Amino acid sequence: MSTGQFLVAFLAAAAAGTAVFFHAERHKVRHPSAWASFVFLFLIVGLPAYALHVRRLKRRRYAPDMSAAFLVLSSFLASAVEMVEALTIVLAAGLARGWRSSLTGVAAATVALAAVVAALGPALTVVPLNALRLTVGAVLLVFGLQWLRKAILRASGYKALHDEDAIFARSLAEAEHAGRVAGGGIDWYGFTLSFKGVFLEGLEVAFIVLTFGSTQGSIPLAATGAGVALVLVAGVGVAIRAPLSRVPENAMKFAVGTMLTTFGIFWSVEGAGAHWPGSDLALFAVLAFVGASSALLVNTLRNQRTALAAVGADA
């Protein structure tokens, strides 16, 4: 063996050993140093042995994982809500400006979203789990609180309810009255309307899937929830060719806001280095606490609004 060949083999084994060490640490596989040394010394046998060991562990871990169901459900609800909104915009663009431009916009936005997910997904998986949970938990909590705040304001009557029929009528009227911006066989107004609608709503879906998936250790599981929502919403949308106004969107938004806030609290505390009593079961206690507090806030604000209206009527 030449010196060059030895150097290449040495570097490959060292890189594989290091990767195994970080992977084992991140996924809480026992004896990471031993596995790393084993792979470094016996690369050909060690790497497949490690892969098989990890697969067996994953199967054992996921079987009784209650938070996995919660993860898929949250991802499904959040994605369905966003996709219903995107569908309304795409339908308005398609009916007013032509389906070719609208569907080209959808395709372009899908490619752009795939690029965002492909860039951020692998980057998130190399961050150490506690740092990831603290950062993602904090961002998710801030983001989720925004959803919950708006949902509470809607439920208590301080903010107008989300009405897909009204949004559809407004978007359709705007699209019909806008001037034609044609070029290359595409109407660019219709393209841009569809692209913006799908990209901006899709970005929220991508954000939720990536944050939920990476902190829970399974992006595919979170993506499954989003995938089911996509198939369902797109299928119904194609079948009826009208906005899905019967979907209980406001109630779903309330549920998603509650879930995002719950996950944000749970992961922020874990990432901070504190431990929940009862481990994963605490997730349900946090959900109950956030849900009950939100319901109480809705009730308080409703009463406050009624009292204000009564004072206004008396005066």
Add this chain to the structure above:
Amino acid sequence: MSFVSAFGRFWWDFVVGDDWRAAAGVIAGIAATVMLAHASVAAWWLLPPVVVAVLYVSLRRATRADAA
């Protein structure tokens, strides 16, 4: 507006929204949890009530602005 400031503005609106004080309150709550956990004090109980209190204050501010 330059591309960088427009990009920053987009992400700020996307994550933080229209009440930056609520975001600041949540971050302060997480920072306090980190400090307690590092001092080996049980810290899991702190964040849930902090979040609900922040939400209450934020909603009060929003509804007061609406009533006025």
